[in-house]
Amino acid sequence: MAENEFLKGRGAQMNVHNRFFEHSHETRDDFLNYCAAEGDDWEDNKTVTIETFPKSIVNKVDSPDVGMGYSLNPYQGCEHGCIYCYARNSHEYWGFSAGKDFERKILVKKNAVELLEKKLRSRSWEAIPIILSGNTDCYQPIEKKFQITQNLLKTFLKFKHPTGIITKNSLILRDLDIIKELAADNLITVNLSITSLSEETRRIVEPRTATIKKRLQTLETLTNNNIPVRVMMAPIIPSINSHEILPLVKEIAERGAFGVGYTIVRLNGAIGQIFTDWIQKAMPDRAAKVLHQIESVHGGSLNDSRYGVRMKGEGEFANQVAQQFKIARGLYLKDREKPVLNCSLFEQQRDGQMKLF
Template sequence: MDYIKGRGAQINPDNRFLEHGYEKDLSFLQHLYQAGEKESKPKTEYITVHPKTIVNKVESPDIGFSYSLNPYQGCEHGCIYCYARNSHEYWGYSAGTDFETKILVKANAVDLLRDKFKSKSWRPVPIMLSGNTDCYQPIERKLEITRSILALCLKYRHPIGVITKNAMILRDLDILSELAKLKLVKVAISLTSLNEKTRSLLEPRTSAVGVRLNAIRTLSEAGVPTMVMMAPIIPSVNSMEIMKLAEKVAENGATDIGYTIVRLNGIIPEIFTDWIEKNFPDRAEKVLNQIKELHGGKLNDSRFKTRMQGEGELSNQIHQMFALAKRKYKLGLEKHPFDLKLFRRITDDNQMELF
């Protein structure tokens, strides 16, 4: 089969939670290949869903926020390492190409969030917009669910965090800048590499490197506190870029930089191994062995405290390199606390209850 350009996963493994898997009958492709044709690339399908809840409580002590909100399930960005791929199996799909091509759209997300803000039991606490799948993936340009959520947070004066790999966030600079004036927003731009080829292989449908750097600069100049997440660090793929990446994001106005170590949980080892053997055959074995070195001999570590940072000598080296980069480029010196006192509970169009 030809390499599927524009997609991260090159395979679509069976869903582990389904009793019966299925296999496509590919015998008909023989005739197509003989005729000089190729199999068509998988197209993206958007599926409307209406969940009962939209704000998720985050129990992990490794995550720096208590609640998350994801307008979409599945992600067309196609990042090969994404831990969220596994969550697609709970919806009955595969964590492979299904994750990138079957996008669930939570059509009632804004209504559910409004109901949450109106509830007398709700107390203002920062919510992370994304956290699982990107809130600015391509379909957002058309549907504007994320923009509507930001507008709702501004109306209710509710604190919100945003993490994304897409420069589409600049479309909403008008709302973000107003939230920033009220100390109600923080943005994290995820940037894993300054090498455009590496970026296109790791994250095929994300914004280009230069475009993301411009987004960091534009947000910062507009007064929106913007940090960068180098997430994840993959040894021998992007681990050698730490110092240069820190320098570049500092030049573009980032307030801080953070990182996570790659961990291949659930079915991701199968998907990632296939990908790296196809894209980096000369170093695939080395990369996989180094990932194991970071996680006690395994490709994944589910233990809190260590799973995101790794352990061992290689992990220590990465940690020390980041500490040096932050000191050298003066990152992480500014603090931008949220103002939780501004929240106002609007019970109807004509009545407002101050928190």
């Protein structure tokens, strides 16, 4: 494919320079001309998995506005390709680009289950919910092959330890029986990401995720099985999905969600360059408007790193979004309570079996 051709089925349209590298790469015209003359593609668009064996797997989350204490990420990088994803920057720590590399070079943490079990057996560990995943989606497509998330859930069930899931993939229903067992002891909540009701929007903004129809069906299936589900409409992107707040909250309420959360898009680190390049190619007619509106909620910048402000933004547009969610919750989610996960069963199961004495 030509360098400037829109890459279908992927989010990022470019690789950006890794800030930790002294040298950068340039795709020269003479190289592209040579590839074209030879009939060769100048790059491979296939997804590559790379097996890794980290020393630890449970991460303490220090950010005060994230809403979780500990996270566990079985994969690094994400094939879903969501163009706005804040996790893209973390791929640079592994020596890759936050752009196309993030979607095509996926690190698989092969020893994740053993590391989790070791952590839960530690005498110093006290039960507190561990969330799958705080960074990249634990049910991205390669989970179907590697089944690491499935085995992590089995481990949480074995130890009667509270956990949570954040995903936008209907693959979660494969593990419905395990999740039902966890829910029976109030050991799990699911955060299902649904950013739009428009399949056209989903396809271009989140190219390799489950369809909107499948996500709504997933929500309904989970709640019909007494599994508590909160929907995340994250992020709100001005002039792309910002007009959908009330109809989306109405839809998810009718399908049993106990609550809804949101963030306003912020393009931190390399994501600003990646998103700007993408929207100028994907939505050239509204690119300038969207970028200016994003800047308007972050003090004139595409990003704001201040805790407590960065997720919700400031200014007129941010206030309008907040008011819409307030109205939507009052109309459709009134009196629905957030469950509190059970941390009392773990101590009896610390060794992986019920203590009798």
